[in-house]
């Protein structure tokens with residue numbers, strides 16, 4: 001275990017400490033259900049909130065009730081955030097990110113670390129909840145570690161884990177600022 005790995009594990013543990021300190025309550029679940037239009041099965045906690053307090057992304061357990069393996073531990077729920085990520089995808093920007101990954105060694109390394117952090121985060125969560133990772137071991141989200149396939153997943157990681165956790169998620173957040181920004185409430189679901 002090298003120093004870089006230890007840093008990732010420690011960061012994952014700190015993040016999970018924070019997540020589990022404030023587990024989802026009925027109000028959170030109700031809001032996320034309204035955002036998704038379905039009950040958020042396996043939701044552990046709200047991982048990121050709008051400045052107004054409404055959920056932007058949730059943390060979901062590695063095994064859903066009923067035994068269904070669920071690799072997308074950080075899941076984007078805020079409608080404005082979802083829309084903004086979809087707009088970037090529709091504009092064909094994912095190809096730009098893939099080209100950047102192919103040509104930029106430092107970016108590739110940082111994206112690889114984002115993948116490792118995602119896995120360490122889920123592993124820590126699995127251990128604390130007693131969930132098996134048998135069917136999702138080594139699988140993160142969004143195309144990591146070598147491709148960019150879903151900006152929603154990458155943006156969710158950035159929102160839950162903060163700036164610096166995922167370089168592509170950071171770029172997406174910067175790019176959509178005028179449309180979605182966690183520090184500017186543009187929430188449309190009012191209840």
Ligand SMILES: [Zn+2]
Pocket residue numbers: 050051052053054184185186187
């Ligand atoms: Zn808001």
